Amino acid sequence: MPLIAQLLTLLLFTCLSCTARGEKLRIVTEPWAPYVYEENGKPLGLDYETTAIVFKRLGIEVEWQFLPWKRCLSMLETGQADGALDIFHSAERDATLLYPSEPLSEVEFVMFYANQRPHPFSTLEALKGLTIGTSPGYLYSEDFSSSTLFTREPAPTHEANFGKLVRGRIDLLITDRRVGQHLLDELDIRDQITENPTIISHQSQFLAVRRNAGMDLLVQRFGAELKRFKREPAYAELSARYGANPDPVARAQSTSISPAQTVEQQESGAQ
Incomplete structure (x- = not known):
């Protein structure tokens, strides 16, 4: 095998560090219907199903845990989880988390x-x-x-x-x-x-992962595949099923206090 091919292969396996060790990617999230929730023990939701499809296309197995949000953040900070679903971007967390360029939802x-x-x-x-x-x-x-x-x-x-x-x-x-x-x-x-x-x-929701070895490539691949999937009819059908297009009349009647204000689904400290 040529040297460049060997290096690329090594980089790919390093990126998928959990998979390379025979482990699943550990993702935590809080029930947040209709974005992500459980019904009769089955995980559902616009962002959950979108993420599951993207990971399947990337060939990555995921272990999901549904927990209170403060517990999710604590597990991220202590390394008990590899990533979190439906987390908002925060500059103060850029040192520990990686975010794809493409958000899951608004x-x-x-x-x-x-x-x-x-x-x-x-x-x-x-x-x-x-x-x-x-x-x-x-x-x-x-x-x-x-x-x-x-x-x-x-x-x-x-x-x-x-x-x-x-x-x-x-x-x-x-x-x-x-x-x-x-x-x-x-x-x-x-x-x-x-x-x-x-x-x-207004705020964007992401899948974010901890800054472990090679995870930056995983985030790039996830963002690219997510963007590709969101252009497909299957995503439009999924969005419509979960009401991802708010009623235009209701939106027309809405006002905003300030576009600069943000409401973060994050907290800098644990528990």
Whole structure:
């Protein structure tokens, strides 16, 4: 075998370090329907199924774990996981994580309120004195996180947050638009809850992996194959099945507080 071919082969096997050792790539994520979730023990979701297809095309086996988000971050930091699905890009994590050039999906963070206690708003200043339901392990925008106008109250799950909203224990909750709409149907509370149209932030979701030996090539190959798959009819069908194209009327009625604000599904510290 020519020397250049030997070097290329060695580079490929180094890139796929876990596979080369006969191990599966360990990916962690939090249930985040409709992007990624489990139903009757079967993993589903737009981003999960997209990622699974891309890895299959690359010939890489994956071991999946569904855990609370703070646990996912802890496992990344301690090396118990090779990567995380549906993580937002953060400059402070560039030293430890690699991100493909192509995102898996785009999210829009909005707030929901109970119809019996409506709190429509268009600015954060309008939330003065209210209690906002949040999720542990999520780092929100500086404006939202540092504001003293309102109180932030975490709940262990997204379902618990909606339960608190229905019972009047919080005034609003913040989550992704599609996640919230999915839960309104899942919990059968659509007639009790309203989505406020103001967009708190836009953000891209990625598959990110730890900066181990050769993983930069894996990220490049994943990004290239993901971009290729997203151009195919199969991806369009998958997107439509999971409602990845928000209603154009609803989008036209939406406003954004500030395009510079971000809501990060990350936290710099563990637990």
